[in-house]
Amino acid sequence: MDQSALKALLETLIHTWENEVVEFKQAGNDYSSDRIGEYFSALSNEANLRGLDCAWLVFGVHNKTRAIVGTNYRVEPERLQGLKYQVAQSTEPSVTVRDIHVLNDSAGRVLLFQIPAAPRGIPIAWKGHYYARAGESLVSLGLDKQDLIRQQTLGQDWSAQPVPGASLDDLDEVALNKARDAFAQKYANRFDADEVQSWPLPTFLDRARVTQHGQLTRATLLLLGKRESAWHLSPHPAQMTWKLEGIERAYEHFAPPFLLTTSQLYQRIRNIQLRLLPEDELLPIEVSKYDQRMVLEALHNCIAHQDYSRNARVVVIEQPDRLLFENDGNFFDGEPDDYLEGNRVPRRYRNPFLAQAMAELNMIDTMGYGIHDMFVRQAGRYLPMPDYDLSEPGAVKLTIHGGMVDxxxxxxxxxxxxxxxxxxxxxxxxxxxxxxxxxxxxxxxxxxxxxxxxxxxxxSASVAKVTASKADYIHTRAQDDAFYAKLLTDYLASFGQANRAEINVLLLDKLSDALSDSEKHNKISYLLTKLRRRGVIVNTGSDTTPCWKLVESLRDEH
Known part of the structure; x- marks a missing residue:
């Protein structure tokens, strides 16, 4: 600033006089460097708390009369600028005076030290002590103010920050094509797929909310970036790790683009078929050891909710009978149990920009249904429920079982x-x-x-009986699956096909009187699903107008 600008600045500071972000000192011929450092810490912290860009320490003004009296503090320019180095040496974290302005007023020489505000989330200490202001007094920075500064980073979205130097050349072409397809599928009722494909790449990325006004963000590189471009995110490793434990051991690291590599990680998991033998039946029920949608839901949740400021990777550990998912960061909004019934809607996200981008690309939902759906799907596969472990501070661990417990x-x-x-x-x-x-x-x-x-x-090893009568129990449980399945398959073998109304006529009056009408209809639906899963029958119609046929008869036709 030129002399006239400095004069105007000084008049403004004198007019407002001393407050928590401005301090005046006479400082005739010398002034303690330690005292300057203490004021540096105090003024820097106070500027942060008030949302200001900087604070001011002014030498050469009487702190009572507000008159310019001049100062001879470090008249030599080299010694004066050397103060910056002294301040940087003893502050933690190391910062320095932004600038030292010299005003040569007719009333005397005035120094204006421009002190930058403490960085967001980081209070400034001088020789290990934190300082603040209380009116015109210099005091210790209280724990309440320290907490206010440190909590500022909680409101900063790591994933939304632009990445300097990153360009469209850092994005993976295959991932971009998949992203367009996923976006078009999500918004099929609003945009034609060909229209989405015709958008220029910057337009698509902005509409998919993975960039900001054409600028690539950390979320962009996590989801769509090339493997070799992950260095832009350093020191964060930008990595998922699959680890196999047991008799055999193996591991593999997966880098961005996570839109693609989450599926690649899933393919490393040994997903054999399990054979569950129902009581009193000869035909086993086969289910996959792990449900693909469940695994990807868990993995995508790890990515969406990871605390990226901790610079840790997502880890998936495959054990003989279970999968363990580990990510850094406490459960952010509520507890896992709050979401089991599917009624809780999360009000906030640790990484809102990343979560929104993943929702736009059909990777997650943002309504809190994910946990509920995982539990329902696992129940439908007759396996133990997933387990959340929050016992380790700053981490979330999820176990998905791939075998029976009882x-x-x-x-x-x-x-x-x-x-x-x-x-x-x-x-x-x-x-x-x-x-x-x-x-x-x-x-x-x-x-x-x-x-x-x-x-x-x-x-209980025995199934609860509808009535106390043994005859009723045999009628309703012991033979109903086999008996009613035989009735249905015989009917289809004789007549070729049947719709739901015809099946209802065949079976409703033969079901137990202990069942209500709705329970009878549910029973028939369960029977049809069971036979379909076993590959006995197939629906050649639609969900609303089904037409059931024997699979064997269809093979004969071909």
């Missing part, structure tokens, strides 16, 4: 497919020898789903 639990789910999710969750805790609330104990015992005494409950 065969009685799996058989019960096979035989009673209409159990409420709350009961399935309670039964899962019973099989894992975990405590359950007293009201859940009462409910499950009344339904004869658990046995034993507190605290040692176990899943």
């Amino acid at each position: 065969p009685a639990y799996s058989r019960l789910l096979i035989q009673q497919t209409d159990l409420p999710l709350a009961d399935v969750l309670a039964l899962d805790r019973v099989q894992k020898r975990l405590p359950i609330p007293d009201e859940a104990v009462t409910r499950l015992k009344r339904a004869k789903l658990i046995e034993g005494r507190k605290p040692k409950y176990f899943v």
